[in-house]
Amino acid sequence: MKSKIGLQLLVTTNKKTSLFQKHVDENARIVDFGGWDMPVQYEGILKEVNHVRSKAGMFDVSHMGRVNITGKDSESFLNRVLSFNTKKLKPGRIKYGVICNKNGGIIDDCVTLRKNETDFLIIPNASNTDLVLNWFNQILVSDKYQTSIDTLKWTNIQIENITATTAMIAIQGPESENKLSNILQTDLSKIKYFGSIKIKFQNQELIICRTGYTGEDGFEVITPVDFATSLWDLLKKSGVHPCGLGSRDILRLEAGLLLHGNDMNSNTNPFEVGLGKFLDLSRLNYVACDSLKNIKLNELTKILVGFEMEDKGIPRHGYKIKHKNEIIGEVTSGGVSPTLDKIIGIGYISKEFSSLETKIVIEIRNKNLSAKITKIPFYTRRKNV
Numbered sequence: 001m002k003s004k005i006g007l008q009l010l011v012t013t014n015k016k017t018s019l020f021q022k023h024v025d026e027n028a029r030i031v032d033f034g035g036w037d038m039p040v041q042y043e044g045i046l047k048e049v050n051h052v053r054s055k056a057g058m059f060d061v062s063h064m065g066r067v068n069i070t071g072k073d074s075e076s077f078l079n080r081v082l083s084f085n086t087k088k089l090k091p092g093r094i095k096y097g098v099i100c101n102k103n104g105g106i107i108d109d110c111v112t113l114r115k116n117e118t119d120f121l122i123i124p125n126a127s128n129t130d131l132v133l134n135w136f137n138q139i140l141v142s143d144k145y146q147t148s149i150d151t152l153k154w155t156n157i158q159i160e161n162i163t164a165t166t167a168m169i170a171i172q173g174p175e176s177e178n179k180l181s182n183i184l185q186t187d188l189s190k191i192k193y194f195g196s197i198k199i200k201f202q203n204q205e206l207i208i209c210r211t212g213y214t215g216e217d218g219f220e221v222i223t224p225v226d227f228a229t230s231l232w233d234l235l236k237k238s239g240v241h242p243c244g245l246g247s248r249d250i251l252r253l254e255a256g257l258l259l260h261g262n263d264m265n266s267n268t269n270p271f272e273v274g275l276g277k278f279l280d281l282s283r284l285n286y287v288a289c290d291s292l293k294n295i296k297l298n299e300l301t302k303i304l305v306g307f308e309m310e311d312k313g314i315p316r317h318g319y320k321i322k323h324k325n326e327i328i329g330e331v332t333s334g335g336v337s338p339t340l341d342k343i344i345g346i347g348y349i350s351k352e353f354s355s356l357e358t359k360i361v362i363e364i365r366n367k368n369l370s371a372k373i374t375k376i377p378f379y380t381r382r383k384n385v
Contacts, residue, residue, distance in 0.1 A: 012037060017062035018167050018228045026242060033245060034127030034261075036063040041244040046338045048247035052214055053339050056173035057243040058235050061213075065129030066166050066222065069120040071157040078120060080287055081139055082112060083270065085280045089114045094194040094211055097278050098270055099124075099132060100288035104295050105266035106273070108132050109258070111211060113196055121207070121222075123168075125260050133161060139287060167228035171240060172218030172251075174381075179238050180219055184208070188219065202230070213248060215255025216381055253344065254337050256306065256377030262317055263304065263332040263346060269295050272348070273304050274376075302329060302348045306376035307360060309343035311369035315362045322361040322368065323353050331362065337378060344378050345371075 014037045023030065028039035039060065041048065051057040069078060078086045083097040091114050099107045108128040113121040124132040140154050171180050181188045184201050188208065191197055196209040204227045212218035223231055236242060249259070258264055264273045269292065281289055281296070309315065315334030320327050334345030345362070353360065358373040 015063070017060055018225045019060045019062060019169075019232055022229055022232055023060065023242075028242070028244060031245075033063065034125075036126060038063060039242075039244040040246040042242045045244070045246040045250060046336075048241065048243040049250050049338050051241040052173045052216055052243060052247065052251055054174070056171060056175040056179050056218075056240045057247070058232070058240045059170040059172070059243050059245070059248055060167075060232075061170045061220065062163075062167040062225075062228065063126040064163075064168055065122070065124035065126065065132065066162050066168065067122045067124065067129070067133065068160040068162055069122060069157065070118060070160070072118055073154050073157040074118055074120055076285075077136075077140070077154055077157050078112065078122075079283060080143075080285050081136060083275075083279050083286075083288075085283060086112070086114070086120070091116050092196050094196055094209055096194075098275055099135065100270070100292065101135070101266060102287055102291060104269045104288050104291040106260065106264045106268055106270060106275075107135055107266055109260055109264070109275070111209075113207070113209065115198075128260060129161065129163060133159065165225055166222055167225050168220055168222050169228065169231060169235070170212055170214075170218060170220045171235060172212045172214040172216045174217060176216070176218045176240075179235070179240050180208075180221075183234050183238055191219075193217075202227070206231075213257055214251035215257065215377065215379055216251070249333075250335055250337065253333055253335055253346070254339055254377070254379040256346070256379075258304075258346075259333060268348075271295055272300060272302055300351055303351050303354055304332070304346060304348055304376075305354050306344065306346050306374050306378060307362075307371045308374045308378075309345070309362065309369065309371045311371070312343070313362065313364040313367065313369040314343060315345035315347075315364065315371075319347075320363040321347050321349050322363060323358075324361075328353050328360070339379055342378075344374075346376065 016037050023039040028042050030037050031040045075086050089095050094113045096111050098109045108124050110124045191210045207222040209220045211220050315331045319331040321329040329349030331347040337344050360371050361368045362371050
């Protein structure tokens with residue numbers, strides 16, 4: 001029987017993944033997420049966090065963008081717009097980076113898979129896919145009129161948004177390798193972290209990436225859109241628990257992974273966010289190179305830090321951070337960590353107050369509650385790949 005909530009959402013104008021009806025049929029709680037109707041939870045956020053930390057859980061992440069960049073100019077073009085040197089990315093490997101505007105602001109963070117010498121796949125955040133595509137097109141057009149850079153006028157490059165014709169399922173947790181290997185009848189232990197393989201399964205071409213957004217070992221599988229429900233059913237039958245975006249948000253927070261739109265945006269730069277290690281500023285053609293070099297020369301006034309609540313209270317996005325009675329920043333993300341049995345958060349503060357163990361105050365519902373600065377990530381799994 002379909003849930004009442006699900007029936008109501010069938011007539012919304014929001015986008016829906018190919019697994020939407022599956023979520024409704026399984027009585028998931030559906031919410032709006034960046035213009036998509038997505039499951040926020042199934043049996044409960046805390047239980048779902050535990051499934052991923054101790055066994056294996058799966059997430060419908062088909063709302064994330066999938067963009068093919070192909071052609072002989074693709075490597076050089078991506079080297080102009082991505083924060084890392086694409087020439088160093090080997091086929092089959094995946095790299096995390098940021099996409100910055102010419103002022104050094106973060107348009108999005110994404111992962112990039114190099115399929116072969118000329119073909120790449122970029123995974124932008126769900127609500128930022130159109131922004132990324134528009135930015136790429138702006139650079140393609142504006143570069144035609146540049147004479148000071150070697151762009152070759154980008155005569156051989158194709159950009160194709162394949163989000164609607166594919167789906168993506170994340171399988172995360174210590175049992176994910178064994179579960180997915182048994183289903184696909186493929187030894188996935190050979191895939192290194194941030195590696196990938198392409199396989200054929202039941203006459204369907206799948207891309208298997210050893211990546212995730214939970215802090216656990218796991219995989220993200222890109223499949224033709226018509227095969228998504230079949231793969232979901234196989235995973236569920238094998239004992240992989242369906243999980244919603246609510247538990248995914250807690251898992252990524254515990255692991256110190258950032259959310260664009262909450263923890264960073266086009267008004268923040270990679271150095272403030274702690275992502276400077278993902279920048280290669282040796283490339284003169286990189287669109288944000290000059291701005292980021294200038295930012296790096298200047299002392300940062302604010303940085304992103306982690307904190308742990310000492311008083312009881314849930315820190316939410318936008319809440320004020322204080323030192324004594326002085327406002328020194330604001331919370332960007334926060335919540336209860338069931339794994340650590342603590343209340344944790346991250347936020348921007350004035351750099352002078354960023355030392356570990358510094359006592360701070362979070363203003364929650366007009367109450368000043370005690371917290372202390374702690375390291376990020378809050379949780380680290382034992383690596384075995």
